[in-house]
Amino acid sequence: MSAPVAVPAQTEEQRELVAVLDAFVAERVRPRLADxxxxxxxxxxxxARLGSQGLWSLGMPEEVGGGGGDLPTLVLALQRLATGSAALALTVAHxxxxVAVLADHAEGRSAAAEVAAGARPALVDLVRAPVTATAQDDGPVLDGxxxxxxxxDARLHLLLEPPGVPGGVALADPTVPGFVAGPVARRCGLAGATTRAIEFDGCHLARLAPFPATxxxxxxxxxxxxxxxxxxxAGIAEAAATAAGGYLAERHQFGGPLAERPVLRRRLVALRGHVxxxxxxxxxxxxxxxxxxxLPADEADTLAGECAAVAGRCTSTAVAVGADAVQLHGGYGYLEEYAVERLMRDAVSLRAAAAAIT
Structure with a gap:
């Protein structure tokens, strides 16, 4: 069955990328979902396969070893990846x-190159986090x-604006004393994200290699x-709508496929409209x-706020579409054998993840 939405690829290169990513998801991602x-x-x-096909570093600057793709192309790639695994897309987004932060600063370019080469990082925003800095003789100490x-599962954490470094950043890895990646948290879905709490327990700021950033x-x-x-x-929502459409087309009752029933057809059209x-x-x-x-600083800050609103709306849409797709499967939508069961759980967990980012 064809995709339920029009994928906004504008150039021939983007259309080719969509084809590559859809094949990657079908051949490499979906068969590994259980793993x-x-x-x-x-x-x-x-x-490693993401890296070898140039997908891991697609939108990173060429100066640090990336593919040099622009942000719209990256957004398109992440949406296509998420039709198979939202956690995989979120890992690439991190x-x-x-790299978007580090590549501008001489102190961060070597770390940016490591990420482009395959190191798994996480962006951790400390602006509103309950983390405090206590002044000591040998410098600030972080707790929280x-x-x-x-x-x-990141090997490198980029801390945005930690206490004691207003407007700056710091790099941390799990070997830094006092910096602790907690146990994997239980959650509804988003398998593969390896969700954890990050703790600071008497962590000396100087050990985190802080430096000023714009x-x-x-x-x-x-x-x-x-x-x-x-x-x-958006990727989760598309996958859920596609699954619902496929189920209704294959399921026959009353002398024909359920997709031909006017009430169900209207619900499916509405679902696709939301996606x-x-x-x-x-x-x-x-x-x-x-x-x-x-982008200048003031405009970038304004756009960050707008992007937070877009993330909130899209994750709520994914939850709504996932719930409707489950209902369109009838009782089967709650069985693990059907993709919508996982997609609904992924949507709920992704909404929580987006809220944590903001």
């Missing part, structure tokens, strides 16, 4: 968000926690991650921020 769920992480070989980070760079990181979450939500609206809103915001690297 991803069992381990609650993206398998190393699948991660990587691009981290970030309750949820949905890239918990306000525009920090906002760019937030924009990329929020649009990534919104694109992942298209979500996808169009993500694309419109991504297109507006195509020149992300050149």
């Amino acid at each position: 991803i769920a069992a381990a609650d992480r993206v398998p190393d070989d699948l991660h 990587a691009h968000a981290v 926690a970030v309750p949820r980070v949905d890239a918990g 306000a525009a760079a920090a906002s760019r990181g937030r924009i990329v991650l929020l649009l990534g979450a919104a694109a992942a939500a 298209q609206a979500a996808l169009d809103s993500v694309w419109a915001r991504g297109t507006r921020t195509a020149g992300l690297a050149a």
